[in-house]
Amino acid sequence: xETVQTKSGKxxxxxxxxxxxxxxxxxxxxxxTGGITVAAQIMKKLKNTDVAIxxxxxxxxxxxxxxxxxxxILKKERSKRLMNDVIPKDVVWIRDRVTTFHPEKNLVKxxxxxFYSYEYLIVxxxxxxxxxxxxxLAGNLGKHGICSIYCYRHIDYVEECxxxxxxxxxxxxxxxxxxxxxxxxxxxxxxxxxxxxxxxxLDQINVQFTTAGSVIFGVKExxxxxxxxxxxxxxEPKLLHNLKAIKAEEKIAVYDIFKDGKPVDEVEIxxxxxxxxxxxxxxxxxxxxxxxxxxxxxxxxxxxxxHNQYPNIFSLGDAGSTPNAKTGAAIRKQSRVVTGxxxxxxxxxxxxxxxxxDGYGSCPLITGIGKLILAEFGYENKMSPSFPFNQMKERxxxxxxxxxxxxxxxxxxxxxxxx
Numbered sequence: 526x527e528t529v530q531t532k533s534g535k536x537x538x539x540x541x542x543x544x545x546x547x548x549x550x551x552x553x554x555x556x557x558t559g560g561i562t563v564a565a566q567i568m569k570k571l572k573n574t575d576v577a578i579x580x581x582x583x584x585x586x587x588x589x590x591x592x593x594x595x596x597x598i599l600k601k602e603r604s605k606r607l608m609n610d611v612i613p614k615d616v617v618w619i620r621d622r623v624t625t626f627h628p629e630k631n632l633v634k635x636x637x638x639x640f641y642s643y644e645y646l647i648v649x650x651x652x653x654x655x656x657x658x659x660x661x662l663a664g665n666l667g668k669h670g671i672c673s674i675y676c677y678r679h680i681d682y683v684e685e686c687x688x689x690x691x692x693x694x695x696x697x698x699x700x701x702x703x704x705x706x707x708x709x710x711x712x713x714x715x716x717x718x719x720x721x722x723x724x725x726x727l728d729q730i731n732v733q734f735t736t737a738g739s740v741i742f743g744v745k746e747x748x749x750x751x752x753x754x755x756x757x758x759x760x761e762p763k764l765l766h767n768l769k770a771i772k773a774e775e776k777i778a779v780y781d782i783f784k785d786g787k788p789v790d791e792v793e794i795x796x797x798x799x800x801x802x803x804x805x806x807x808x809x810x811x812x813x814x815x816x817x818x819x820x821x822x823x824x825x826x827x828x829x830x831x832h833n834q835y836p837n838i839f840s841l842g843d844a845g846s847t848p849n850a851k852t853g854a855a856i857r858k859q860s861r862v863v864t865g866x867x868x869x870x871x872x873x874x875x876x877x878x879x880x881x882x883d884g885y886g887s888c889p890l891i892t893g894i895g896k897l898i899l900a901e902f903g904y905e906n907k908m909s910p911s912f913p914f915n916q917m918k919e920r921x922x923x924x925x926x927x928x929x930x931x932x933x934x935x936x937x938x939x940x941x942x943x944x
Contacts, residue, residue, distance in 0.1 A: 546632055549577040552643035554623050556580025556608055559649030559842030559856045565613045565942030566864040577617035585611045587935055593928060595674045595683035596716040611940050626814040628835045645837050645867055648823050650808050652705050652843035658804040661771030669773040673801045674713050686798045687717045692729040693797035696778055698768045701737030702804040705843055705851045708888040710802040718758035719893035732760045737767035746908055747900045750917035754892045807844055822846035828881040830863045839863045850886030857939055858885045885909055889927040897924040
């Protein structure tokens with residue numbers, strides 16, 4: 526062992542067997558919503574402390590806006606900022622990506638073959654979009670009527686598909702994996718249907734919601750509220766249908782039909798428009814790491830957000846093992862639990878047992894232009910409304926909250942540490 530002086534002047538013991546590691550008190554993996562929100566909260570509380578974010582991307586996106594972008598309601602450029610403009614002042618930005626974790630040595634390794642040590646590690650890399658998991662998808666996205674709001678580059682093509690579809694089948698898929706924003710596959714479907722209805726051609730288009738799930742929405746009250754919306758647009762739900770392949774040249778979608786959790790049949794459905802919600806999973810570098818659980822997610826306590834094996838590691842956002850909806854609203858609640866428990870651990874040597882995350886998630890379900898149902902729920906899909914009125918009723922006010930107010934709260938609230 527040898528003594529090394531850190532950036533802040535602190536002397537630490539370092540194993541000679543490990544190449545030199547730049548040290549940071551708080552090291553954050555990921556410059557998405559979770560990582561930047563936590564960094565901002567730490568800097569707001571501790572002022573001149575040492576925080577670093579490891580993030581390779583040059584651009585930060587507000588992805589909840591992509592539904593509006595794809596429907597032609599807002600310009601997609603409004604959904605992005607340069608990473609350098611959203612990372613808090615005085616936070617060190619390491620333009621690299623993590624490849625390996627050494628939690629027993631408080632180290633991470635990056636793609637650039639650099640090592641970074643830490644006192645506390647916050648893991649928030651987000652979720653991985655597995656475009657290659659469906660044969661025929663990755664190479665044909667953005668053509669042959671195949672589109673998705675999950676890709677910024679091809680958002681304009683979603684709008685183009687909506688405009689160009691005049692008849693035939695319009696398919697909107699939902700995978701059998703976990704995915705970010707549980708209502709997104711339906712939001713774009715309802716907006717597209719409303720546009721077709723306003724243009725007087727909806728009766729010529731067969732809108733189908735093909736979902737691998739057994740229900741239209743996992744929260745019973747929300748599913749009931751969506752029934753009249755589905756009826757209004759004459760949408761045909763196809764439950765237990767999981768997209769397995771696309772024959773792009775022929776414009777045919779191939780589905781597995783499930784029963785009792787197993788595929789029992791296969792069906793081919795022709796389409797004019799195919800909106801795909803791609804399969805998603807924990808990032809590969811998390812899956813193969815010692816900090817993941819058996820399913821590949823960062824193994825944390827569902828209430829405290831603290832790692833179940835390494836007490837100086839916390840995680841929030843889509844890569845964590847917590848069984849909640851993967852939404853930005855969940856991160857807003859989780860961030861306060863993470864930073865609160867970090868401060869308690871640093872000051873008292875243990876986390877605050879009274880500071881817990883209850884599984885809160887919010888899904889502002891756009892049901893048409895000027896219409897929105899606000900679904901809020903916690904663990905076990907228990908409703909958790911914020912307003913003293915029936916949130917299962919479509920409201921113009923909630924629609925404008927989603928479209929106009931939430932982006933302001935995001936850029937100037939959450940990412941500034943005011944979540």
